[in-house]
Amino acid sequence: MNIKLSSRSNNLSGNLKITGSKSESNRLLILQALYPELKIENLSDSDDTRYLKAALESEEETIDIHHAGTAMRFLTAYFSCQVGREVVLTGSKRMQERPIKLLVDALRSLGAEIAYVKEEGYPPLRIKGKEIRESEVHVQANISSQYISALMLIAPGLASGLEIHLKGQITSAPYLLMTLEIMHNAGLAGTLEDNVVSIEPVSKLAPTTLQVESDWSSASYFYSLAAVSETAELKLSNYRRSSLQGDSCLAEIYRKFGVETIFEDNSISLKKTSGKKPRKLIEDLRNSPDIAQTIAVTCLALGVECELNGLHTLKIKETDRLVALKTEMEKFGADVEISNDSLRLYSCKRLNQDVSVATYNDHRMAMAFAPLALKVSLGIEDAGVVSKSYPSFWEDLKQLGLSVEEI
Known part of the structure; x- marks a missing residue:
């Protein structure tokens, strides 16, 4: 299944229940x-x-x-x-x-x-x-x-x-x-x-x-959506302040993009509080490599230069995620350098429209690129690959008002 993603509004709100970790x-x-x-x-x-x-x-x-x-x-x-x-x-x-x-x-x-x-x-x-x-x-x-x-x-x-x-x-x-x-x-x-x-x-x-607590890796895509949006108020259920999951570092990383995390009873609320963004983002993701794709695409969407390190395990995932990221981000006009354990994205001032993103049998490639729909229309190839970790992902995006059209 290939899909086309787009969005009529950059203002997001909704309540979602994310699958268990x-x-x-x-x-x-x-x-x-x-x-x-x-x-x-x-x-x-x-x-x-x-x-x-x-x-x-x-x-x-x-x-x-x-x-x-x-x-x-x-x-x-x-x-x-x-x-x-x-x-x-x-x-x-x-x-x-x-x-x-x-x-x-x-x-x-x-x-x-x-x-x-x-x-x-x-x-x-x-x-x-x-x-x-x-x-x-x-x-x-x-x-x-x-x-x-x-x-x-x-x-x-x-x-x-x-x-x-x-x-x-x-x-x-x-x-x-x-x-x-x-x-x-x-x-x-x-x-x-x-x-x-x-x-x-x-x-x-x-x-x-x-x-089982809900999955923080899956929450990363909504942090990215909130960061790329003009305004966002998103409530995600079954999360704990004292999480066992390393990807809960998202809360601190996305504060740099103006996204605040409010911990409530058994849930978190993500709120876009400002349009601030870093001039350059430098992160060591040795302890949370699964969110590297999400963060890289957030930076691509916002024209932010980034340097992500500690990524040596990405080469043996569902695909070589460093090569895949470089290939797909360059389709949008990005300038990307990779090594065996790092990725550097130079700020991209203008995104190419209607790019078709290959997913390489990798669920995270499909979901990480989805927030770009708030900036440009794009295609996602083999979109059903998200079932590996988050089967209802595209339905949840529809709930937030994004257009998900099978092509």
């Missing part, structure tokens, strides 16, 4: 599989979460998680310790191009039995579940946080728990802290001190119900 939901689903006494409310309705849930409920030998990267990492660890279970874990063509060697190496060092079905270092994987008795593993700290979280989540179910020694500077630390906090809320014990994650073994939990 994919990051929180997927962590809780792994814990629930290990401890069925755990109950979950406000589970994400994203494709990634649905694929993970279906995989955990499946009794098939071959399990296809399509584009769901989190599911691939978490399930690799989970099936490794399911004694007597043998599975082939596979995914889409792009998933089979995304590296998983560092996680497999870590699990093998613990005694897991994992073989590559095709190319060394990449899915599909053949996993023979067995009891893991080793209790210590060493991994680089600058790898994807999902590798480390995958090890953390299975750790309490191992005979002796697990110590994960992290070498170097930690990437996406808030996601590790999120994993720890979710585990604590479920009744599990663990710490992160001096680059060592320690998780205690637990055989059974007390019955517990946990509610």
